[in-house]
Amino acid sequence: MILRKLDKKPEEAREGELGLSECLLDRTGFLLKKAALRIQEAYEGRLDPLGMAAKHYGVLSVLEEKGSITQHEIGRCIYVDRTTMVGILDDLEKKGLVERKEHPTDRRSHAVYLTSKGKEAVGKAHHLASTVEKRFLECLSAREQKELRQILRKLVVSHYSSTKASERGEG
Amino acid sequence: MILRKLDKKPEEAREGELGLSECLLDRTGFLLKKAALRIQEAYEGRLDPLGMAAKHYGVLSVLEEKGSITQHEIGRCIYVDRTTMVGILDDLEKKGLVERKEHPTDRRSHAVYLTSKGKEAVGKAHHLASTVEKRFLECLSAREQKELRQILRKLVVSHYSSTKASERGEG
DNA sequence: AAGTGATAATCAGTAATACTGATTATCAGT
DNA sequence: ACTGATAATCAGTATTACTGATTATCACTT
Incomplete structure (x- = not known):
């Protein structure tokens, strides 16, 4: 393929095809990454009216489903790092959507x-x-x-063990 | 569900189920994001022997497929921002894998x-x-x-237009 | 009861990513 | 020559996921 910048508008030059890379459109890695970015973009701002972002929604979902659990456990449920959880819960607590309480039996943990x-x-x-x-x-x-959904779920669950071991209490 | 930290090891407490969030495992957004992270992780370091990372591989693939094109066009093919392209091409040029040459008809552009x-x-x-x-x-x-692959491809191509308009020469 | 190693939450700091906005040079059309 | 658009670049921002260290506590040993 030769450079052909100046003869046509790009949009007209490649109608259906759009100029995307055929080769990369067969790479699952490329596709997953771009699809993830696009859907993130679709979420962007949509949860603002509720005073939260997607990362907060994930935590709230888990809490709704599992009841009171510790920060570490929330992280394990949604593949989020322990250090990242601190910030997310800070946000949510500030908004009054969650509370950190004393854990009934383990004073190191918070019951969220x-x-x-x-x-x-x-x-x-x-x-x-x-x-x-x-x-x-x-x-x-x-x-x-x-x-x-089914296929992605299979992938995510299969590669659960590839999460950093230190984050799963297996250190 | 009640807090039950101290009675069992977490691994034994939930055998098959792993404690993941059922609700989020039905959210495509969550699944796409986590699957993308996992495959990125799988790629990590595997291209090091060739002196490149995944982002470099994408650019090289496009160039192989399309021949010489401009930086902007590479970006459009793989959904990469114009400013990000500069850095990636800097890397590749330093490694001697690509060359920026003069564009035959447009002196603003580089022919890569x-x-x-x-x-x-x-x-x-x-x-x-x-x-x-x-x-x-x-x-x-x-x-x-x-x-x-087919489904993701469909998704990515459909949402091609949601790429920032300024990056597609439609400003 | 004291000692040891592991764990929960936190903080400080790092690296990578995708982007915004401004700048410079050039192009296309008036 | 003038105007608006475009290509590449740079500086700087926001976000994300992480590493490593710290403190308090726990479980277990002796």
């Missing part, structure tokens, strides 16, 4: 709880997240959407 | 070429990348692997 405000927020967040994902995935058939 | 060393490197990189992905995907059936 959803406040009633937090419970309300996570309900709304579920709704917003569903809307965002629905729109993002609408270029796929219902079957493809389901298949994508 | 693979050197013979670069051509050799990208061939080896293809091989390494295939190995990395094969291992990463081996928890999936051949059908699932193919399906995953």
Whole structure:
């Protein structure tokens, strides 16, 4: 292929094809990374009305599902580093959506709880997240959407053990 | 669920289930992000012997496929920002894998070429990348692997237009 | 009861990434 | 010559995920 900058507008030069790289569109690594960026972009700002970002939503979801658990356990559930958890919980506590309480049996740990405000927020967040994902995935058939989730889930769970060992209490 | 820190080792407490969040394992956003991180991790260091990282591999692939194109065009092919391209090409030029030459008709642009060393490197990189992905995907059936690529490709191409307009020459 | 090694939360600092905005040189069209 | 757009570059920002160290506490040994 020869340089052909000045003869045509780029958009017209490659109609359907868009000029993307064929080779990389067959690399799962490339595709995963770009798809992840795009959906992150789709989420961006959508949770702002609730005073949270995607990272906060993940924590609230886990707390809703599991009840009161420690910071370390939340991290394990959502593959988030212990040091990153501190900041996320600081945010959420400041917003009044969670509380760090004394752990009943282990004074090193914090027992993290959803406040009633937090419970309300996570309900709304579920709704917003569903809307965002629905729109993002609408270029796929219902079957493809389901298949994508199943396959990704398999991948993520299989590679669970590749998370840094120190973060899973196996040091 | 009640706090139950001290009665069991975490590993034994939840055998198959691993304590992951059911709710988030149904969120495509969460799954895409974590899967992308894991495969990135799988790539990490594997291209070092060739003196490059994944981001360099992407650029070399495009150049191999499209021949000499401008920096901006490379970026469009692989969804990389113009400012990020500068650094990546600096690296590659330093390693002697690409050359920035004068563009034959547009003196603002650079015509970027693979050197013979670069051509050799990208061939080896293809091989390494295939190995990395094969291992990463081996928890999936051949059908699932193919399906995953097709679905992700559909997603990425559909959301091509959500790339920052300024990066696609539509400002 | 004291001692040892592991663990939970925290903090400070690092490295990588993707970006914004400004600058310079050049181009295309008036 | 003048205007607005574009290509490459640079400086600086925000975010993310992490490393390593610290403090308090726990579980277990002796």
